[in-house]
Amino acid sequence: MKRIKGSVMLLLAAFFWGTTFAAQSSATDNIQTFTFNAARSFVGAAFLGIIILIRKKRRGKEPVKTTGDHGNLPVGKSVAGAGAMCGLVLFAAMSFQQSGISAYPDGVAASGRSGFLTATYVVMVAICARFQGKKLHGIVYAAVAVCLGGMYLLCMSGGIDSIYFGDVLGLVCAVFFSMHIMVVDHFSRFESIKLSCMQFFTCGILSAATMFLFEQPDLGMIVKAAFPILYAGILSSGIAYTLQMEGQKYAEPAVAAVIMSLESVFAVLGGWIVLQERLSVRELWGCGLVFAAVIMAQIPEIRRSRFSGTGQVS
Numbered sequence: 001m002k003r004i005k006g007s008v009m010l011l012l013a014a015f016f017w018g019t020t021f022a023a024q025s026s027a028t029d030n031i032q033t034f035t036f037n038a039a040r041s042f043v044g045a046a047f048l049g050i051i052i053l054i055r056k057k058r059r060g061k062e063p064v065k066t067t068g069d070h071g072n073l074p075v076g077k078s079v080a081g082a083g084a085m086c087g088l089v090l091f092a093a094m095s096f097q098q099s100g101i102s103a104y105p106d107g108v109a110a111s112g113r114s115g116f117l118t119a120t121y122v123v124m125v126a127i128c129a130r131f132q133g134k135k136l137h138g139i140v141y142a143a144v145a146v147c148l149g150g151m152y153l154l155c156m157s158g159g160i161d162s163i164y165f166g167d168v169l170g171l172v173c174a175v176f177f178s179m180h181i182m183v184v185d186h187f188s189r190f191e192s193i194k195l196s197c198m199q200f201f202t203c204g205i206l207s208a209a210t211m212f213l214f215e216q217p218d219l220g221m222i223v224k225a226a227f228p229i230l231y232a233g234i235l236s237s238g239i240a241y242t243l244q245m246e247g248q249k250y251a252e253p254a255v256a257a258v259i260m261s262l263e264s265v266f267a268v269l270g271g272w273i274v275l276q277e278r279l280s281v282r283e284l285w286g287c288g289l290v291f292a293a294v295i296m297a298q299i300p301e302i303r304r305s306r307f308s309g310t311g312q313v314s
Contacts (some may be wrong), residue, residue, distance in 0.1 A: 006250025007257060009243040010259040016240035018266020021111035022274040024101050025074050027228035028110075028222045033098045034211035036229065037091075041204030043233025048197035048242065055193070080239020080304055082187040084196020088239075091206040093176035100169030108164065109277035115286045116154060117170035119294055122257045123147045124178035126297040137300035143293040150289025153282050181257070184245055192245035200237050226302050261294040 027036050098116060104110040126140050138191050155167040187195060211217055221266065222229070268287065271277035 001251040006040045006247040006256070007259055009247030010251055011046060011262065013240040013243040013247065014172050014260050014262040016243075017234045017260075017263040018115060018268075019270040020085060020236035020240075021101070021115050021267040022270040023228035023231045023236075024098060025114075025271065025275060026104045027225045027232075028144035031225040031229075032211075032217075033095065033102055034207045034215055035217045035222065035234075037094050037098055038204050038207035038211050038231075040233040040237050041094075041200045041207055044237025044241070045197050045204055046202040047229075047234050047238035048193055048200065050085075052193055053196060067076055074224050079190045080198055082190055083195050084184050084202045086180065086195065087185065087199035087202025088148075088206070089180045090178055091203045093173050094174060094181055094203065095174035095210070096169045100173060102284070103166035103169060104164055106168075109268075109279050109283070110166065110276055111271030111275060112268040112279050113154060113164075113167065113283070113288065114170050114173075115264040115271075117167060117291045119261045119290060120147055120151070121174040121178040121181065122172065122261050122294040123214070123297045124174060125181055125257060126300075128178065128182065139296055139299050143296035146289050147295060150286045150293060151312045152286070152290075153289065153306065154286030156195035173254040185248060188249050190246065191262055192242050192249075196242040196245055198239075199241070204281045213303075247298050258295060258298045261291065264291060264294075 023040075026035070097114065100117075101110050101114050102115070123140075123143055127144065151171075155163050162245075244260070250261070264287070268279065
């Protein structure tokens with residue numbers, strides 16, 4: 001049951017993340033990158049802060065403990081440091097992602113392209129295992145080749161000159177999201193809600209500082225972008241990232257990565273339904289190859305978990 005619980009949490013997180021690409025894309029009409037990220041991060045942190053206060057009031061003064069394979073461990077003051085580290089990496093990932101979406105010219109399916117390029121972090125996570133001293137399965141190398149082929153169809157339909165600057169920023173964003181997955185896994189022993197709240201508070205502070213340095217925030221524009229900010233802040237930041245942290249405690253890492261990669265599918269669907277974005281046949285083939293690569297990259301780990309008996313016990 002724990003595995004199912006974790007999988008459902010990650011699926012919901014993927015849905016909220018994917019549909020948030022449409023909100024992010026629509027917000028670019030009224031608000032700049034760091035202003036949007038600062039607003040959504042503070043909304044997410046405030047939402048989680050309220051949840052924490054409600055839970056604390058209900059539980060009284062009893063110490064909050066985590067559950068899962070790490071055992072029951074009290075959450076100490078170090079959760080602030082762990083959340084700050086998660087927030088620092090997330091700040092970089094979100095900054096490149098939103099900048100990439102903003103950089104696409106009109107008429108480009110920004111939500112779908114950005115969603116699938118972001119999903120390449122799953123392949124990057126698999127490759128990172130090589131630098132941790134793990135031997136890579138041949139399927140992972142094949143996944144890298146398939147991913148590159150998909151990215152070629154998605155981003156280079158007219159040759160090297162057809163690559164958008166948003167595509168480049170999207171790939172850099174994927175690098176930082178792969179780092180975020182590993183950092184979250186490292187600190188998974190802490191209480192998810194507190195860790196997530198701290199990470200978004202940190203991300204909000206960094207985004208606000210950058211906003212005042214490079215942008216001219218306008219309250220009127222922020223009000224116009226209120227719905228995308230609230231959607232991204234509450235559902236994507238406040239709820240989805242907390243679901244990720246909690247879900248990763250129960251789901252096997254490989255399965256978690258595959259489920260979270262569905263974010264890219266929801267991104268395309270969200271852009272199509274909400275923003276009427278359309279991908280060309282060539283771009284759709286590219287999306288299909290990237291998604292196939294994402295799945296392929298996890299096959300060795302899934303097989304290893306099943307046959308080695310090292311998987312988590314529900």
